[in-house]
Amino acid sequence: MRRKCLIRPVALLFAAIALMVGYGTPVCAAGQSAESEPIEVVVTLPVLKDLAEHVGGPRVRVMSLMSGLESEHSYSPRPSDLVAVRKARVLFEVGLGLEVWVSSLVKNSGNSGLLVVTTSKGIALIRDHESASEAGPVPQDDHRAGNPHVWLDPENAKVMMRHITEALIKVDPAHAVDYRNNQAAYLRQLDQLQTELIERLRNVPDRRIVVHHPAWPYFARRFGLEVVGEIVRQAGAEPSAHHMQELIMAIRKNGVRVIASEPQLNQKIPEVLARETGARVVVLTPLPGGVAGTDTYLDMLRYNVTRLAEALEAAKPN
């Protein structure tokens, strides 16, 4: 009891001194400039830019190496990317062998203080096809270890965002509260949209689709879609005549009505498939910014689900 009474006047005295010292001085110039200088962040994919900007707000300056118009598999870094990585404090990647070019970019940048964060860590992966067991043991960094398009499930995006938040707190612990609050506000929005979009598709009776490349297993699982075929197994590859013939037969036989194309890949093949089968093509984007009106992650999710639902509803039985 007595001790508490002693502490108070001392604390008051310190507060008074702090006030007197601070009062009238031009607000600590050095501290001020450090405060206003944002953390330089580099990300590989635009989806990570959006998430990092939501967490970091004005405290971060984020540059995405890819724009959303390139395929996430065939990107080759430009000299300006090297410059960006060189001056960055943090780099966020998806991982899972998606951005195979990142490690050499980081190495060549000579930026030893760079914090590289793999945002897919801890996400339960969906394996691609059956090839893993047939081909023997799969190296950890190989794409076949798990499908890398994890961000297309909002639940996975939440995990990725938590990695981003923790990394920013590590670099800038003074603003931990801001980062956590920003994250919480965004996750509330994401939750709300997720519920709304699941509801949107629930009422669509036929939810079977053929997709362009294997970008959609996480998305399909979350939103209750059934992927019955893929035009190519790998982005950038061309389907064989035999595979096309098989797909055409499968679409006709099962009466699949919608083919999901992607703006980053060759548009002609899905169109040929549609012409041959009477199915309808809908353009979905696995990356924010791939189509007008999809610049943010939330906009991209809303666009993909809405367009798909409309296409599935509008398509006539063939």
Ligand SMILES: [Zn+2]
């Ligand atoms: Zn892909």
